[in-house]
Amino acid sequence: QVQLVESGGGSVQAGGSLRLSCVASGYTGSTYCMGWFRQAPGKERERVASIDSARTTIYADSVRGRFTISQDNAKNTLYLQMNSLKPEDTATYYCAAHRGGYCYFGSSMYPYWGQGTQVTVSS
Numbered sequence: 001q002v003q004l005v006e007s008g009g010g011s012v013q014a015g016g017s018l019r020l021s022c023v024a025s026g027y028t029g030s031t032y033c034m035g036w037f038r039q040a041p042g043k044e045r046e047r048v049a050s051i052d053s054a055r056t057t058i059y060a061d062s063v064r065g066r067f068t069i070s071q072d073n074a075k076n077t078l079y080l081q082m083n084s085l086k087p088e089d090t091a092t093y094y095c096a097a098h099r100g101g102y103c104y105f106g107s108s109m110y111p112y113w114g115q116g117t118q119v120t121v122s123s
Contacts, residue, residue: 009117
C-alpha cells in the first residue's frame with residue numbers, strides 16, 4: 001500500500017517562500033505519477049503541479065513560474081518549491097499519486113493521498 005506523508009507547510013507573508021515535502025513508501029515496481037493538489041475553503045480541489053516517470057512537469061496557470069515540482073528518487077521524496085507566494089495560494093496542500101507513466105488531470109484519478117499540510121499566506 002502506497003503511503004504519502006507531507007510536511008513543510010506554514011504561515012508566510014506575501015512574497016515569501018515555502019518548500020513542501022512528501023515522503024512516499026510502499027511502492028511496487030510500477031511507474032507512478034506524482035502530483036500536488038490544493039484545496040481552499042469552499043473551493044474544489046485543484047491540481048497545482050505534477051511530474052511523471054519521464055520527469056515531465058505540468059503546472060497550473062496560476063502557479064507557473066512561481067512553483068517548482070521535483071523529486072528525489074533516492075529519498076523517495078517529492079518536493080514543491082513555492083516562491084512569490086500570494087494570499088490566494090492559501091490552502092491545504094496534498095501530495096497524491098497514481099500508477100502509470102502519464103499524469104491524469106483530475107483528482108479522482110489519484111488513489112493515493114497524503115494527509116495534507118496547511119499553507120497560509122498573509123498580505
